[in-house]
Amino acid sequence: MLAYLIRRIFNAVLTLLVVTLVTFGIFFMVPKLTGSDPALLYIGKTADAVSLEGIRTKLGLADPIIVQYGKFLKGLVVGRDYASGPDVTHCDAPCLGYSFKTEQEVTPLLLSDIPVTLSLAIGAAVLWVLIGVATGVLSALRRGTFLDRAAMTGALAGVSLPIYFTGLLASAIFIYWLGWLPNALYTPFLENPLLWAQGLILPWITLAFLFAATYARLTRANMLETLGEDYIRTARAKGLRERTVIGKHALRSGLTPLVTVFGLDFGALLGGAVLTEAVFNLRGLGYQALQGIRQNDLPIILGVTLIAAFFIVFINLIVDLLYGVIDPRVRLG
Amino acid sequence: MSTDSLAGLTLPGDRNTRPFLEVKDLTVRFETDDGVVQAVSNSSFVVEKGKTLGIVGESGSGKSVTSLAVLGLHRTRSNAKVDGQIWLDDEELVTATDEQVRKLRGGKMAMIFQDPLSAMHPYFTVGAQIVEAYRVHHGASRKDARTRAIDMLARVGIPQPERRFSDYAHQFSGGMRQRAMIAMALVNNPKLLIADEPTTALDVTVQAQILDLIRDLQEEFGSAVIMITHDLGVVAELADDVLVMYGGKIIERGPATAVFQDPQHPYTWGLLGSMPRLDRDVRERLNPVKGSPPSLINLPSGCSFHPRCPYAGRNGERSFNEVPELRGGMHAVACHLPAESRREIFQQEVAPNL
Numbered sequence: 105m106l107a108y109l110i111r112r113i114f115n116a117v118l119t120l121l122v123v124t125l126v127t128f129g130i131f132f133m134v135p136k137l138t139g140s141d142p143a144l145l146y147i148g149k150t151a152d153a154v155s156l157e158g159i160r161t162k163l164g165l166a167d168p169i170i171v172q173y174g175k176f177l178k179g180l181v182v183g184r185d186y187a188s189g190p191d192v193t194h195c196d197a198p199c200l201g202y203s204f205k206t207e208q209e210v211t212p213l214l215l216s217d218i219p220v221t222l223s224l225a226i227g228a229a230v231l232w233v234l235i236g237v238a239t240g241v242l243s244a245l246r247r248g249t250f251l252d253r254a255a256m257t258g259a260l261a262g263v264s265l266p267i268y269f270t271g272l273l274a275s276a277i278f279i280y281w282l283g284w285l286p287n288a289l290y291t292p293f294l295e296n297p298l299l300w301a302q303g304l305i306l307p308w309i310t311l312a313f314l315f316a317a318t319y320a321r322l323t324r325a326n327m328l329e330t331l332g333e334d335y336i337r338t339a340r341a342k343g344l345r346e347r348t349v350i351g352k353h354a355l356r357s358g359l360t361p362l363v364t365v366f367g368l369d370f371g372a373l374l375g376g377a378v379l380t381e382a383v384f385n386l387r388g389l390g391y392q393a394l395q396g397i398r399q400n401d402l403p404i405i406l407g408v409t410l411i412a413a414f415f416i417v418f419i420n421l422i423v424d425l426l427y428g429v430i431d432p433r434v435r436l437g
Numbered sequence: 438m439s440t441d442s443l444a445g446l447t448l449p450g451d452r453n454t455r456p457f458l459e460v461k462d463l464t465v466r467f468e469t470d471d472g473v474v475q476a477v478s479n480s481s482f483v484v485e486k487g488k489t490l491g492i493v494g495e496s497g498s499g500k501s502v503t504s505l506a507v508l509g510l511h512r513t514r515s516n517a518k519v520d521g522q523i524w525l526d527d528e529e530l531v532t533a534t535d536e537q538v539r540k541l542r543g544g545k546m547a548m549i550f551q552d553p554l555s556a557m558h559p560y561f562t563v564g565a566q567i568v569e570a571y572r573v574h575h576g577a578s579r580k581d582a583r584t585r586a587i588d589m590l591a592r593v594g595i596p597q598p599e600r601r602f603s604d605y606a607h608q609f610s611g612g613m614r615q616r617a618m619i620a621m622a623l624v625n626n627p628k629l630l631i632a633d634e635p636t637t638a639l640d641v642t643v644q645a646q647i648l649d650l651i652r653d654l655q656e657e658f659g660s661a662v663i664m665i666t667h668d669l670g671v672v673a674e675l676a677d678d679v680l681v682m683y684g685g686k687i688i689e690r691g692p693a694t695a696v697f698q699d700p701q702h703p704y705t706w707g708l709l710g711s712m713p714r715l716d717r718d719v720r721e722r723l724n725p726v727k728g729s730p731p732s733l734i735n736l737p738s739g740c741s742f743h744p745r746c747p748y749a750g751r752n753g754e755r756s757f758n759e760v761p762e763l764r765g766g767m768h769a770v771a772c773h774l775p776a777e778s779r780r781e782i783f784q785q786e787v788a789p790n791l
Contacts, residue, residue: 334555340510341550342570342621343543356560432605433559 112424116417123413124180128173131402136169162186163201176201200410201403210407214392218411220290221388223300224307224380225373231312232319233366237359239316240323244331244358245350255320262317271310271383278306290386307384311377315369322362330358360430364423371419375412455524456483457661458507458629463521465502465511465685472734476502477685479521481763484678486628489655489662491676491693493669493708495730499685500665504631507663508548509538525629544574547627549651551634553614557606563617564590564602571624589620593650612643616650623654630655631663636671648674669712673697681705684731684741688761691768701770701779703746706787714791724790740773748774748782 135141143159160166163186164175178184179199186193186202195201200210239259243252278284285306291299330336331354339353340346376390385391389408396404427434461481467474477499484490492500502511507525511517512535523530525546530538550556558566567586571577577585583602590598593616606614615635622630632651636644652675655662664675672679672693679696681689681704689702700706707726728745731737739757743749749756752773761771772779 334550334552335558337510338550338556338621339558340513341508341542341548343539343541343573344569345539345573346513348573353558353561357558360560431560432562433607 109425112421116421119417120410120413124177124410125173127406127409127413128176129169131406132172133169135402200407203404204401205399205404210403213404214389214407214411217387217389217392219292220386221374221376221381221390223290223293223304224311224377224386224388225370227301227304227308228311228315228373228377228380229366229370231308232315235312236316236319237323237362239320240325241327241350241355241358243320243324244327247328252324256324259317259320262313263321265314267310267314267377267379268383270313271307271380274306274310275384304386307377307380307386310383311373311380319362319365322365323358326361327354327358330354333357363426363430367419367423368416371416372412374415374419376408455527457486457526458484458663459522459524460503460507461522461524463503463506463523464519465499465506466518466520467514468516468518469734474733475685475736476733477506480680480682480685480687482678482680482687482690484629484661484663486661487655487659488677489664489675490678490680491672492663492665492680492682493667493672494682495667497730497733498682499733500667500682501633502685503682504548504633504663504665507629507631508542508546509533509535510542512538540574543570543622543627544625545627546629546631547622547625549615549619549622549630549632549635552638553609553611553618554606554638556618557614557621559606562603562605563609563621564604567617567621567624570621574625585624586620589624590617593617593620593623593654594646595620611639612646615639615643615647619647619650619654623658626658626660628658628660629663630660631665633665634667635664636668637666644671651675669697669708681708684736685733686741686771687763688742688771689769690763691765695768699768700783701765701768701776702742702772703748703774703779703782704742706783707745709791710787740771751778 141156143156143163143165164172167175175184179195179197179201181197183197183199184195186195195209196211198211200214202208203210203213206213239255243255246252275287279287285302290303293300336349336354339349344353374389376388376393378390378394380386381388381390382394389411392404393408395401396408459481460483463477463480464475465477467476480499480503482490492503494500505511506519507523507530509530511519519531521531525541528537528541530541557563561569564583564586567589568579568582571582571585572579575582587598587602590601595601595613595616601609601613601617606617609617615638619635630651635651636647639647648671651662651664654660662675664671666672676693679689679691679693680687681696681702683704689696689700689705691701696705697709700709704726707724710724711726726745731741731744737744739755739759740746740749740761743756746756752775755761755773759773761773763769763771770779774782
């Protein structure tokens, strides 16, 4: 078990390393190939040749790409110094460099965005798992009835409608038309939990609607498959109450495959729900990524990509470890 | 419908002497998108305590559907329609409430399934599944149920039952898994045990052990046993009485010795002819029943066996347009051929080749 864990963590670190290599390569090599200049991006179009050169030296843009990558990795692990002449700026590990636009350090900037994204992802996840699974189970049990058809039609709508449609529609109805919710910005949970929830409820519902739809369909399919299994017939043949047959025997195996899907979805969401954050003006990682892309702010984009990759790899590691517990047929080691 | 009972028992309706299990005119239909599946038609049979009834037939002949109907397991399928009467120990099960039947299931009547790997839950330990079966019928504590489950595991011959209690089904070998399944079925001392092809998924050497085990346990508990199989060897080994089913109907019914020594129906001849025998000269080929089982949605007119019957039409057009009734006393058969010609055909054409 311990050997397995160490091997998996090693693999996870390796995956992240490859992600840094690829993203770094793309973001810093492509400008070279296309002839655009990262230093110019950093300093703006009005720069003179001298300050441009200074920036190049400070950010190390003049170095070969391999050396730049090495310095970037070093910055990630132990931090790095940016020197331009006499003044040295130290950037603590994990250093993701400086924003080209705001000249702020990227790491603290992104870290401050994580609570927003985390609040959004966790709240939405709770909603979509509850709603999706409940709908899916009911649909499976009432297969072919009006309830089933209605739920599955709703789910189809949920899968098909994009966030920027449902999100805007929800805002228009609940904030501007009915006036039930304030057009509030994000309030930290610790500051005021009520305002926190009030500001997030619409994003939660919008995001959850999309995912709940997928989960309802998935749960329904899994449950229908499970209900046809021999061991469900055995459970009934033992004289168990239908409640136990469904609630214990069928759910146990019907929901297990959802864990994998949930890990993937949740991990990806922690890297930023770009559309939802943009629609509801939430300053999370997704919003930051969008800003970064708009402004050609390479360190920000690189930073968000890395954080997203980290969450996906990390959550998947947890899911894999969890699988050894929830499915006894999977032997870890 | 003929009201003949097996083994010369008294006529149905006499409550004082009603057999332990009596199935009367059982009909099971499934409504599907393709049409109505006539899975079992007008089947009647009885089983007494301590006796074993073997039900044989090809896949889709209605064997399993019959046994699931006795257990009331079609109730959870909304498209299934069950008619007729099933009397278990003076209780009628077709008209009983779901709750009444549920309480009998796993208690007074239990079932051993064919493939124990798929019939056991993959995520619960074998012990937990047996404990669950016990506790649903007895309000026993977890500890008592555990002791009982370990006893049962030992009883069916599983070594180190204390340790195996916490194992999962996939950690058992095929034979041990079937033993565990039997332990689960017997944990409540059922008076009626239905075994649906209990040895089909097992090695031949293990098959014999499992059959011995079922026989021993039956003697110990005095249960009535229904043994569903397509293996005539198993029936010959265990059964007191035999039902031969074809296309959802009973086509021959009688004491095992009579059915094996003096089979009456051409289909039974075919089944016996399909059996490899080691104690005879090796022939070039077996004599299988030609053709394939009928579709239960669209049964052939008249005798449903007529498309495969080499003797169809010998008795005029009746084979093609009249459903034969199950006739006879202890040894009954549903065939249009007159008894004399059947005897003649069997002795001259069939028996020498068996």
